[in-house]
Amino acid sequence: MKTRDKSTGLDEPTILLEARKLIAPRIEDRSRRDFLLRSLTLGGVAMLSGCSLSDNESVDTALSAISRFNDRVQGWLFNPNAMAPTYPQSMITRPFPFNAFYSEDEAPTVEEESYRLEVTGLVADKRSWRLDELRAMAQTEQITRHICVEGWSAIGRWGGVRFSDFLRRVGADTDAKYVGFKCADDYYTSIDMATALHAQTLLALTYDGATLPRQYGFPMKLRMPTKLGYKNPKHIQAIFVSNTYSGGYWEDQGYNWFGGS
Numbered sequence: 179m180k181t182r183d184k185s186t187g188l189d190e191p192t193i194l195l196e197a198r199k200l201i202a203p204r205i206e207d208r209s210r211r212d213f214l215l216r217s218l219t220l221g222g223v224a225m226l227s228g229c230s231l232s233d234n235e236s237v238d239t240a241l242s243a244i245s246r247f248n249d250r251v252q253g254w255l256f257n258p259n260a261m262a263p264t265y266p267q268s269m270i271t272r273p274f275p276f277n278a279f280y281s282e283d284e285a286p287t288v289e290e291e292s293y294r295l296e297v298t299g300l301v302a303d304k305r306s307w308r309l310d311e312l313r314a315m316a317q318t319e320q321i322t323r324h325i326c327v328e329g330w331s332a333i334g335r336w337g338g339v340r341f342s343d344f345l346r347r348v349g350a351d352t353d354a355k356y357v358g359f360k361c362a363d364d365y366y367t368s369i370d371m372a373t374a375l376h377a378q379t380l381l382a383l384t385y386d387g388a389t390l391p392r393q394y395g396f397p398m399k400l401r402m403p404t405k406l407g408y409k410n411p412k413h414i415q416a417i418f419v420s421n422t423y424s425g426g427y428w429e430d431q432g433y434n435w436f437g438g439s
């Protein structure tokens with residue numbers, strides 16, 4: 179079951195639990211965090227969000243207001259120079275888990291010959307890319323942990339083009355706010371520019387030394403060890419640079435947009 183339960187109702191423990199989940203991850207000072215989480219009340223949620231909690235809809239609005247606030251806080255706290263941990267080969271999770279909003283046999287089949295990566299928006303060079311052109315760029319590799327909000331994590335080895343190299347190569351406006359992605363399976367997401375330029379953000383073309391397999395995102399995925407699984411789009415077909423917020427598949431259903439891990 180991949181649908182998020184939106185029936186927050188007016189059940190106080192559930193609302194507070196949801197609010198705590200949104201607030202907790204980015205308060206680094208432990209004693210302040212524990213204090214804030216312990217002392218959070220329904221009144222506090224209403225106050226933080228500027229919404230009355232009179233019905234389901236206003237509860238949802240309040241929680242998404244906290245989530246938007248959390249995006250800003252995460253953006254401020256995100257350190258573009260801090261590196262996510264890397265691991266030795268011996269720690270790679272085998273087999274690496276599959277996840278999508280459908281089952282593994284339904285993963286899209288993309289044909290290499292006809293495939294073109296579309297690049298649009300605030301970029302100087304809007305021409306499309308063939309896979310071999312991306313393979314001809316400098317390649318790098320990393321072994322990092324993928325963390326899914328559904329409660330699992332796994333260590334994997336991805337290789338490909340540093341995304342900051344790609345963005346500079348296409349003459350992207352790196353002062354723009356967002357980079358968005360459209361995928362072959364109708365998935366979509368968008369990320370903040372600071373994360374797009376992070377040294378560990380890869381336009382991944384390989385998994386464990388071989389061409390990225392179909393179910394893990396062929397022909398390419400964006401791999402970011404600084405973000406949760408759902409922010410890492412597989413089967414990327416189009417990349418766009420923009421100052422307009424464009425959300426994402428899970429983000430539009432209530433998942434936090436910044437999605438830092």
Ligand SMILES: Nc1nc2c(c(=O)[nH]1)N[C@H]1C(S)=C(S)[C@@H](COP(=O)(O)O)O[C@H]1N2
Binds near residue numbers: 366
């Ligand atoms: N195109 C596409 N990308 C996607 C998804 C998806 O359904 N479609 N699911 C996301 C989620 S929730 C997770 S946890 C990871 C899973 O990647 P994996 O199959 O390589 O483990 O892909 C992310 N990227």
Ligand SMILES: [Mo]
Binds near residue numbers: 277325407408
């Ligand atoms: Mo996920």
